[in-house]
Amino acid sequence: MNHTIESQQRERVRIHVHDTADEASRALAREIAVLVRDRAAAGRAAVIGLATGSTPVRLYRELVRMHREEGLSFKNVVTFNLDEYHGIPRAHAESYWRFMHEQLFDHIDIPPAAVHIPDGTVPRAAVFDWCRDYERQIKEAGGIDLQILGIGRTGHIGFNEPGSGADSRTRLVTLDSMTRRDAARDFLGEANVPRHAITMGVGTILDARRIVLLAWGGAKARVIADAAEKPPSETLPASFLQQHPDATFLVDRAAASELTRVRLPWLVGHVGWSPSLSRRAVAWLSRHVKKPVLKLLDDDYTEHGMADLLTEQGPAYMLNIRIFNELQHTITGWPGGKPGADDTHRPERAAPHPKRVLVLSPEPSDDVLGMGGTIRRLVEQGHHVTIASQTSGNLGVPDDEAATLADFMIELDDSGPRETGGGSGAALARLIKQQLDSKSAFDGDPPELRRFKGVLRRGEERAALRSCGVSTENIHFLDLPFYEQGRYRQFRAGGADVDTMVALLRKLEPHQIFATGDSEDPSSVPAICFDVLRQALARTRDDGWRRDCRVWLYRSPARDWDIAGIDMAVPMSPMELSAKIQSIRHHKSQRGQQTGEAWQQAGHHDQTVARAYDEFGLANYEAIEPFRQWKE
Ligand SMILES: N[C@@H]1[C@@H](O)[C@H](O)[C@@H](COP(=O)(O)O)O[C@@H]1O
Known part of the structure; x- marks a missing residue:
């Protein structure tokens, strides 16, 4: 394994970091095209192992484009898919069979007989023989030339959950609880996620001549670093790829962010100590040696590879105080700026006051989850707060929630048209009930539903925001078309989405924009919503109001932030935290979709940030909502 340069010395597998998932996907599509064409020229088949999930969607789009625009033919291609849920029919909306046809096979000229996907409908008693036959077919095809992989947050490849050995073969497996939780959104509730799947084994995968694992977004960063840098082990099946002679991880910047060369670069080579890197290093050191910053000694620095930081910016006493002050200055109870105060060391400017504030919520509940406490403060401090929910979030509503509401409306109507007015509402409710009754589990919802x-969700959002003090006329629902016309993994934002965003920005001319989703999985709703905002900001770059507008990022509910990356920390008292939780609980349709309710997670994350500030030696708050300033 001689591919590493100094900064990559901890990496036990080849990793290529691309700026974006699109760029990485295009690079892999080009590699596949070369393989396919070379084999066609030699009169041979190219055997490709395929993966499902959000991750390879961009790759498949690019292959379809190459087929349509560049004449790339798949007539000599044979494919073997990694895995399939067991116990759901092919027609199920979430079957991998359907996914592969919708994403790729229906749009290219691959012969149907050349497509192989594990069969999730094989009766339990026949699965063992079926799996052996799958292995035989792979061998007969000459083995897999190129295997494409995604990775689950448990470190699984295919559905090889922790515990899968390096020599495991195609078989029936039980899904891990984290994997089922991650799939809960697609199946509208964890309870609907199948418990079993058929998957190629780790050994089957390792037999491929070349392997490329793809990963995008910050949620995958930890598992990518572990899979690349920790010794191979069954607890993290993707780590076995280290033992393969030709395996590559192809990742975007966000997914690379936990690699040692990115997160702790001073441990693997010489670095230039920029202010932000010094801050990160000191925060890390304090956590690592479990000491508040003002107690760090010169020895702590030198023993942890930071002697040159001391030489440049020390001694420890001076450096500690400087970073202490920097982090202290991120804390503010005035997220819109403190009017009349000296703002030299405050995260936000004092003037103008009040500010026009725009809070963007990818789906209706993201705003209160990420910054419910801050929204309340901004309103209390007299700012003009407008909330815009970017998408309707209707894909996230379980059927039984819709049925309950429809029943309620019908009941009102049945109890006497005079009192209720009767009429169109109840007629709609009856139509909805009909649609719910006749809907198969395999299909998307009709437009009325x-x-x-x-x-x-609009009702829930209004209730949640009302409890934060926001009045109804300041709540906008953009219903961005990419979401209304799409479904999970198939969203595609376009000009109409950006136009909607630009129109809102120009109407409000905000001094502050709060948004989220910047380093998420690029096919997730928050990431697409953020990208729409980014494009709208690019289009309005020369508008006069932009000179006085700051963009703040709030944290997505699913992830913790390192305190060194926080530019503004808004503390909450125990009362304020419980008020925030009450606001979140108004999003009733979102409850019970997974273990660990959203409000518990949000509260837990805010408390984790507060604890990190406390352990660093700053004030001890109940909870903190963190923000980062975004720069183009
Ligand atoms: N069986 C699939 C894996 O093959 C995939 O890699 C993983 C990650 O999915 P995503 O790409 O949506 O993050 O999900 C599922 O578990």
């Missing part, structure tokens, strides 16, 4: 579910 989606609108109805959207209305439900």
Whole structure:
């Protein structure tokens, strides 16, 4: 394994970091095209192992484009898919069979007989023989030339969960609880996620001549670093790829962010100590040696590879105080700026006051989850707060929630048209009930049902924001078209989405924009919403109001932030935290979709940030909502 340079010395597998997932996907598509064409020229088949999930979607789009625009033919291609849920029919909306056809096979000229996907409908008693036959077919095809992989947060490849050995073969497996939780969104509730799957084994995968594992977004960063830098072990099946002679991880910047060369570069070579890197290093050291910053000694620095930082910016006493002050200055109870105060060391400017503040929420509940406490403060401190929910979020509403509301409306109507007015509402409710009754588990919702579910989320959003003090006329629902016309993993934002965003920005001319989703999985709703904002900001770059506008990022509910990356920390008292939790609980349709309710997670994350500030030697708050300033 001689591929590493100094900064990559901890990496036990080849890793290519691309700026974006699109760029990485295009690079892999080019590699596949070369393989396919070379084999065609030699009169031979190219055997490719394929993966499902959000991750390879961009790759498949690019291959379809190459087929349509560049004449890339798949007539000599044979494919073997990694895995499939067991116990769901092919027609199920979430079957991998359907996924592969919708994403790729229906759009290219691959012969149907050349496509192999594990069969999730094989009866339990026949699975063992079926799996052996799958292995035989792979061998007969000459083995896999190139295997494409995604990675689950448990470190699984295919559905080889922790505990899968390096010599495991194609078989029936039980899904891990984290994997089922991650799939809960697609299946509208964890309870609907199948418990079993058929998957190629780790050994089957390792037999491929070349392997490329793809990963995008910050949620994958930890598992990518572990899979690349820790010794191979069954607890993290992707780590076995280290033992393969030709395996590559192809990742975007966000997914690379936990690699030692990115997170702790001073441990693997000489670095230039920029202010932000010094801050990160000191925060890390304090956590690592479990000492508040003001107690760090020169020896602590030198023993942890930071002697040159001391030489440049020390001694420890001076450096400690400087970083202490920097982090101290991120804390503010005035997220819109403190009017009339000296703002030299405050995260936000004092003037103008009040500010026009725009809070963007990818789906209706993201705003209160990420910054419910801060929204309340901004309103209390007299700012003009407008909230815009970018998408309707209707895909996130379980059927039974819609049924409950429809029943309620029908009941009102049945109890006497005079009192209720009767009429169109109840007629709609009856239509919704009909649609729910006749809907198969395999299909998407008809447009009326989606609108109805959207209305439900609007009601919840208004209730949640009302409890934060925001008045109803300041709540906008953008219903961005990419979401209304799409479904999970198939979203595609376009000009109409950006136009909507630009129109809102120009109407409000905000001094502050709060948004989220910047380093998420690029096919997730928050990431697409952020990208739409980014494009709208690029289009309005020369508008006069932009000179006085700051963009703040709030944290997505699923992840912790290192305190060194926080530019503004808004503390909450125990009362304020419980008020925030009450606001979140108004999003009733979102409850019970997974173990660990959203409000518990949000509270837990805010308390984790507060604890990190405390352990660093700053004030001890109940909870903190963190923000980062975004720069183009
Ligand atoms: N069986 C699939 C894996 O093959 C995939 O890699 C993983 C990650 O999915 P995503 O790409 O959506 O993050 O999900 C599932 O568990």
